[in-house]
Structure formats: C-alpha cells, structure tokens
Amino acid sequence: MLSTESRMRGDMQVRFGGRYGKTYCRKAVRRSVPSLRLGIGGDIFNLAGEFIHSRDFLAQARFISESAGVPMVQPDASTFRKKTPEPSFEDVEVLPLRYQALKKYLVERSISPDTASFYCCQLNYYVHKKKYFAVGFSNVSGGYELRNRLFKGCIPPKDVSLIKRKDGQAESCSLYEGFMDFLSAVTLGMAEDGDSLVLNSVANVDRSFRYLDGYERIRCYLDNDEAGHRTVEKLRMRYGEKVSDCRGLYKGCKDLNEYLQQRINKQNNNKLKIR
8 A cells, every 4th residue: 555645734744554554753763553544533743642652732742843853942931821910000199198107117218207208299099999008209201109018019100200409400310229219318318419310110221311311420329239230231331431330338238228227227226225
C-alpha cells in the first residue's frame, strides 16, 4: 500500500499508513503507535500525545516543536493573570486637613500636621459605595496622590507635582520621589532654596523634563534603591553636571522620610535621657 503524506496544522509533516499500519513523525524517533486507520482520530496534538504517552497540551506542543526543529514560544503567565481593576473614585470631596486619624498618621511619619496642611488637603471619597478618606497631594494635571495608614494610591490622572517659590523663577530645583519625602525636606528646612518637584513615581521621570529643563541645578533626593539609582543616571544623561545626587545625606535609610523619622526618634530619646 502506498504511503501518503499530509501537512496538518503547522509546518510539521506526519506520515500515515504504511505496510505495517504504523504512524511516525518525520525528524522524530521511530516508534510504533496505533494507526489512525485503526480508529484513533484527532489533530496533530492528539497524535503527539500518542507518541509521548501524555495528555498534557504543553508537553505535546513541546514534542511537536522539537520534532519540527522550531523553537517553542513559552506562554507568558501575565497574559492569563486576572488584572485587578483600578478603584473607581466617586463623590470626591476636597477639604482642609481635619480628621484626627490623618493628623495622627502624619505625626507617625514625623510630619507636623500644620506643615502638611500648607501643601496637602483631605480627600473624602467613595469606592464601591464605601466611604474613605486620605491625605491628598495635588499634581499638575488635577489628580491627587492619596495616603493614609492603610492605603497608598492616586486619583487619576497621574502626574508630577511642582511647588514653585513665590518670588519668581528659581535657578535650582529639588527632586523627590514621593510627597512624604518633600514634606520631610520641608520639616528639615531643606526645601527653602529653589523650587521643588515631586515625581509621585519614578515612572514619571520623562514627564518631569519639561519642568526641569529650565533649571541650572537639579538636586535629587530619591530613594536609596535601584530604581532611584537608575533615575539619577537617566537625569545625568540629559542634564550632565547640573544633577547632584544628594542621597548620601541619608545613606543607610530607605528614603528621606525614614531618615527624618530616625532623627526625630533620636532627639526624643536624648530628651528622655536628660530628664
């Protein structure tokens, strides 16, 4: 009986028939399996499963790929991961900073509520018909960064925040990753010279260029991590010697706010010892 060659679903060719009623795959090890003529139907994956004695689809696909000499594309797990929907903020109310719970949270971060009230607000809002509140920090596009003891997020649009001096264009700008770092700098008396720009995420560094382009000096107070390092290097590639990496001030701390907290705690402990 003459053999016939058929191409099925892809580049791999499979030979059916033969004198002994056996089926084999080109470029594969020759093995005896029941012939399709004997009642085993299906596609090329079913056939591969007969060769390797497995019903696992990925194992079948891997066998076909190796037999045909074609690299197998591995599925990306993130493709199948269910994405968590972004919270939908409703009935957003912007108020002066009032709730004691928020003021207590700021004190825990070593930030004076009076200092925070000058730059921040209180946001009341609903998510899925439940009421929440947080410290709010506005950005240049009308969105808000949100912080409380249990939540860190933003009301879109996400963007940078620019705090300018009132007496005209400054020659220098201090750059911070988050607004808690900016408030820490204000508390430490470091934000008085020049303007300040808060990225609200290092992912916003490209958005900051249109504001930073006009300054002669850029002082970076970013986090002491790899993302902070990459951001400083990216800024140096654009601005060269105009960029100063000021993270050495709080070496050993995650960020400027952690440095502030350690400093305040140390001062309080010293006061207790004097008493």
